[in-house]
Amino acid sequence: MINQATGIEAIELGLSRLKRMCPSGFALGLHIRFASARIMIQTYDPRWIDRYTARGYMMCDPLISWGIGSTGCVRWSEMNHPDPHDILGQAMEFGCRYGVAISEGPTGSRSIGGFARGDREFTDAEMQALAATVKALHRDSTPRTDVTKGQRHALRTIAAGHRYAEAAVLLGISESALKARLKACRERLMARTTAEAIQRAQELHLL
Template sequence: MAARAEIKVVIDKLNPLAPTGYFIGLHIRFAVPIMQFQTYSTEWSDHYSARAYALRDPMIAWGFSTTGAVRWSAVPVPDPFDILGDAARHGMKYGVAVSVGEISSRTIAGLTRGDREYTDSEIETISKLIRQLHEITEPPESLTKAQIEALRCIAEGDRHAAAAAKLGITESAFKARLISARERLMARTTAEALQRAKEYRLL
């Protein structure tokens, strides 16, 4: 199964476990996730961004300090800006945070609901699904020579026909190389694939 299809299977299982939304930042490197999924309301997302809560969020601080899972009500990190209280006033009264992976490539997730605390069984299921997402989206350690050549041509500004001529292959073969590079890097576009290849130091 292609990585994108595998991701969708896991996300589909997570959706019903977070009736009031979730945020998943996968493989956070240099403070930026390589991929993220978010279903919080636009109202909360805008409110959160406008107040720069990401810099003060106790869930994020907890996620970078340890791995595992914790209910929001039990998180051992101070919340001087009352971000969790603010979330509750926006309908997200209960939540669970999950942190997975090495500190250099950490995945942090927060799932919420408004009706009750998460059960131990639900937290176990959520943790397992987040670990699966983390593994599925693990950045590749290398690209093939053909994929690197194709991406380098694009980076140098070559159009498909010119790049194919430069490499001595057909234009359709060149496009196939770009498609395989996008799939390997789990990128939607060639530009995104190129950006990720640079970030992962694969070019």
């Protein structure tokens, strides 16, 4: 099993790889649960992102609809999903003329993405590379749940609003030991901050 510090680095490398393969950008939601992604990355033209968001297209996006009901990889031109708002047609205005949709993972925690370029269709080999990268990102962004009892107590105490010094006294440990436990929590839960670790621990019912 990879450690989570390495996992964060792997995610960054994977996202850099996707950027190189998608000249017109991409949007990728990792571990979507209850209509919300654990990690959301968008590199499309900001004007397209603004229009998409303002008009609430996420609720009727054919790529998302396809990804919820299917797994795998498909060219946009080969999809047979309703697009009443012509979302794919509008995307062409912003350089997203050709694209690929990819869906990975179980229904309860699925990763779905759209990947675009403006000059030509993605080749089969490029599609395979994109799918392999998304699969790796899905795997590497899965938070570990093997948080120890002591680490959970440290996180719970900070979540209750105590400062580090106060939390250490309450737990009967040194402040440096408290910080070490919180760091371990962040690494296991793939969080960059303690606040983010608290949120993820709550989502996973660890607190």
